[in-house]
Amino acid sequence: PPFDQRDGFIWYNGALVPWRDAKLHVLSHGLHYGSCVFEGERAYNGKIFKSREHSERFRRSAEILDFEIPFSVEELDAAKDATLKANKLLNSYVRPVAWRGSEMMAVAAQHSTINVAIAVWDWPSMFDIATKMKGIKLDIAEYRRPDPQTAPSMAKAAGLYMICTISKHRAERRGYADALMLDWQGRVAECTGANVFFVKDGALHTPIADCFLDGITRRTVIDLAKARGIEVIERRIMPDELASLEECFICGTGAEVTPVAEIGPYKFVPGAISRALIEDYDKAVNA
Ligand code: PMP
Structure with missing residues (x-):
């Protein structure tokens, strides 16, 4: 099914929400101006490979784009694990994403909220x-x-x-x-x-x-x-x-x-x- 029409839970700004409810407004700065960073990780047997390194890079990518992710590395690692558990996935792709929200709609958006979401989905190894x-x-x-x-x-x-x-x-x-x-x-x-x-x-x-x-x-x-x-x-x-x-x-x-x-x-x-x-x-x- 398309990615917006699946079952399960997505971690959204600190809480797990039903997958289909994890929405953003069309007037989101991240969409219009590219103020958005993300990660791509994999869990093997329930454990995310190099989770900490990915969380650190996630925060660093945001800093390079001049914004701060409002969650620590430890909080992000725990959130990823909680999302995997909520979706009962052991071998999975993990996608954290952070973006400037809808408070300000112009190149300058110093005071917009930084949103963070984490989704996980089944993505087996590509080839034997x-x-x-x-x-x-x-x-x-x-x-x-x-x-x-x-x-x-x-x-x-x-x-x-x-x-x-x-x-x-x-x-x-x-x-x-x-x-x-x-x-x-x-x-x-x-x-x-x-x-x-x-x-x-x-x-x-x-x-x-x-x-x-x-x-x-x-x-x-x-x-x-x-x-x-x-x-x-x-x-x-x-x-x-x-x-x-x-x-x-x-x-x-x-x-x-x-x-x-x-x-x-x-x-x-x-x-x-x-x-x-x-x-x-x-x-x-x-x-
Ligand atoms: N280059 C690009 C452009 C990528 O998107 C990725 C995947 N994140 C990589 C390299 C490989 O990075 P990593 O090993 O951290 O997944």
Whole structure:
């Protein structure tokens, strides 16, 4: 069913309300001016993976947009757990969102209320390992990640997802699963909802997260690789280098670790390092 017509409960400004009643007014600042930030998390066996890190990033994203979420990290963590329980979900996607409300309707909205909601819904892992190891196909997006001097590139801000949705739709229409976005200088950045890694000569290579979302999964993968003794190199990666890289995978809360077989004209063979990190990530989230 559509997302506004489901059963269950949504946490809304401090209380659980029936799912269908969790509404906002059309004259909400967050809708008109993009004063909105969100998170995307997953619960495995009833436990949210890195809940605290997500709550911290949620509050930080809001600060970057010049507003403060009126709940502490501890309160947010407890609210997420309460929402999971109320909906009787163990394996679930978790979506906190915060936005400026309807008190003021102009660019300036200093005194608007900051609203916070948390919804959870069933979202199983996208693929089994056999399907995953075939690898997905990525297009190269027309839009680039904005210069951090042009937009708050590091925040998980709703407004930044405009270019992600456009890029993802165009990629899907052209027969690709997703789009790889370059940064404002033309270097490889990230996908529309996931970070990207490459393998060459036994080492992991990934772009420096200075103008795109530094994913919690990205940081987890870096730690898991290092724990295996795999060298991790964060560096500038130009698209014409893709021909010389051997394996590629994307990672994020939704995508988990998903190998890539093609990026535009470049081909990759999902291999041993991708497989090892899929398995390590699976163990980490289920620990
Ligand atoms: N980049 C973008 C644009 C995303 O939307 C996401 C998903 N939140 C990621 C990267 C990966 O972040 P995380 O690992 O924290 O889910």
